[in-house]
Amino acid sequence: MPHDYPTMLKELRLKVTPKRLAILDFLARTGTYVSPEEVRHNLQEHFGSIGLPTVYRNLDELASGGIVSKIIHPNRQLYYYFCPNPNHHHHFICISCRKVRDLQICAVKGLEDEINSQVRGRVISHILQVNGLCGTCNEREMSAPDVL
Numbered sequence: 211m212p213h214d215y216p217t218m219l220k221e222l223r224l225k226v227t228p229k230r231l232a233i234l235d236f237l238a239r240t241g242t243y244v245s246p247e248e249v250r251h252n253l254q255e256h257f258g259s260i261g262l263p264t265v266y267r268n269l270d271e272l273a274s275g276g277i278v279s280k281i282i283h284p285n286r287q288l289y290y291y292f293c294p295n296p297n298h299h300h301h302f303i304c305i306s307c308r309k310v311r312d313l314q315i316c317a318v319k320g321l322e323d324e325i326n327s328q329v330r331g332r333v334i335s336h337i338l339q340v341n342g343l344c345g346t347c348n349e350r351e352m353s354a355p356d357v358l
């Protein structure tokens with residue numbers, strides 16, 4: 211395993227279970243965002259038959275701990291992505307090849323004061339996901355625009 215998942219889970223106060231470890235390992239090894247169906251397919255190789263609700267529950271628990279990110283694709287399918295980067299950042303997702311890049315910039319932070327005064331309240335957190343085509347997919351589409 212490329213990461214110390216048991217320690218990661220314990221730090222998030224999540225119970226260490228074989229299913230959670232298998233999910234994290236699968237997500238980390240694929241390195242892209244994956245659908246709950248794909249996670250289920252992989253889990254079944256190790257644990258036998260598993261219902262989709264069980265998969266969703268485990269993924270959502272990992273997501274609420276922050277160790278896994280939810281990705282909403284423009285096709286409206288929900289995906290999950292493992293990112294070991296604990297710092298505040300956002301993701302650029304390629305909608306074609308599923309590559310994910312960490313963006314080390316946060317435009318929202320600079321807007322917080324303005325938002326606070328607009329809503330007469332206080333920003334506590336935010337979610338920002340940037341969708342697009344990675345360099346490779348963009349080039350491919352430029353040379354053959356009807357591939358996508």
Ligand SMILES: [Zn+2]
Binds near residue numbers: 304307343344346347
């Ligand atoms: Zn791409």
Ligand SMILES: [Zn+2]
Binds near residue numbers: 293294295299300312
């Ligand atoms: Zn990330």
Ligand SMILES: [Zn+2]
Binds near residue numbers: 319
């Ligand atoms: Zn941000």
